[in-house]
Amino acid sequence: MSIRFDGRVAIVTGAGVGLGRSHALGLAARGAKVVVNDLGVGRDGAGQSSEAADAVVAEIEAMGGEAFAHGADVSDEAAVEDMVAQAVDRWGRVDIAVNNAGILLDKTFGKMEMRAFAKVVDVHLIGSANVAHACWPHMRAQKYGRIVLTSSASGLYGNFGQSNYGAAKAAMLGLMNVLHMEGARDGIRVNTLAPTAATRMTADLLPEAAQELLAPETITPGLLVLVSEDAPSQMIMGAGAGSYAETRIYETRGITLMDEDNTPEAVAARLNDIRDPQDQEQLGDAFGQTRKYALSAAKARGLKLDW
Template sequence: MNIRFDNQVAIVTGAGAGLGRQHALAFAARGAKVVVNDFGANRDGSGGSSEAALAVVEEIKQAGGTAIANGANVADLAQVQAMVAQTLEAFGRIDILVNNAGILRDKSFHKIEMSDFDAVLGVHLMGSVNCSKAVWDTMRAQNYGRIVMTTSAAGLYGNFGQTNYGAAKAALVGLMNVLHQEGQKNNIRINTLAPLAATRMTMELLPPAVQEALKPERVTPGVLFLCSENAPSKTILSAGGGAFAAATIMEAAPFYIKDADLTPECIAENFAKISDWSTAQPYESADQEIQRFVQTVLKG
């Protein structure tokens, strides 16, 4: 199976450097017309310049591909809507959206300012919402679309000093779960990448040997797979250094307690059974989880 994107149009946000740049180059190399979006901000979201996006567009053109640059701030819905209008005017369709743009403002929770929270959620969460909303009607009309969110181990599992970032990244999994259900009938598949890569957002945390092993280009094949015609949907794919692992949210089987024993002490006494992961399973929808609870309760 040869994965190609000929005659398809891909928007990649935060594509002026790091992971986004690699994603954009790879889509173009496999035939896609690419919109290279980058606000050109510093790592904390300050500033702004179109130079990075224009440089990636030039790289793509020099390699024989097709691309245009866009400087929208994904946290600004009006700018995102203008980006989508520009894309449709230039290429007539939108097949792929990779929500990659992000910033960092790391501080422990007792030191963090709420403005740092607002800024990080604005780019990671609302930026992904804005972009997904702006392309949604086009993808529905086409009966085709592929959207990738970008989460993180910090959101899936936690990381000290990243309450704002972790909260935003975890929220993107919830966004994926619901959009997966709403997009199914129109062949819109939604997945989430959890990348581990040496970029300007992680350089300070990684020693040189690890930076070399975790080049961004070793993550990008996972994005191409998640955006392919035969891609899964509602999948979390962890990726780093050429290694890949699917992740999921699971829940142990419900443990029923009769009213006569329904106390916190009884929960404590039976917590080993309540948290018995050998009974765990993922759910396709909230309805499945609710049904399992209701069946357990009615049986009890």
């Protein structure tokens, strides 16, 4: 099976360097027309330049592809709407949105200014929502869309000094879950990529040998699957150095405490039972948890609940 994007229009944010550049080139090499979005800032969000985005456009055009650069700040809703409008005006549609743009303002939580916390959340989370929201009506109208959000192990598992980044990256899971549900009937599939790559964002964190193994190009094949015609939906794909895995959230079977037995002391005494992974399961949606708890309570009381 050959994965191609002929006739598809893709927007890739943060596409001037690193992972975004690799994604943009990978999509273009397989036939997509690409909007190369990059504000041209440093990894801390400072400065602004179109040089990097223009260079990627030139690379795409040199390989015979079509692309244009747009310098929208993804946290600026009006600028994002203009970017999407330009893509639709030029090519008539927008099929793929790859949310990759990001910044780092690392500090321990006690030393962090809240404006730095808000800025990182604005770029990663609000920026991703802005792009998805601007693309949404076009994707619904054409009954086709592929959206990828970019998470991180810092959000899934935590990383010292990255409370702002980790919070924003963890939020991608909640956004994905709801957009997956709301987009399903209109052919919109939504996934999350959790990459580990050697980029300017991680340049100070990785030894040189690891940086060679973790090149962005080792991750892009996974991204291309997540935005392909036969893409899954609601998948969290971990990727790095040619390795791929799926992250899933499980809930343990848990316990039920009734009436006067439902006390803090009883909960504390049964923590090991509550955390026991045996028979853990994935829940399909938030209501699935409500149903599970109501049925467990009814069963404990010998009641039959038709649900």
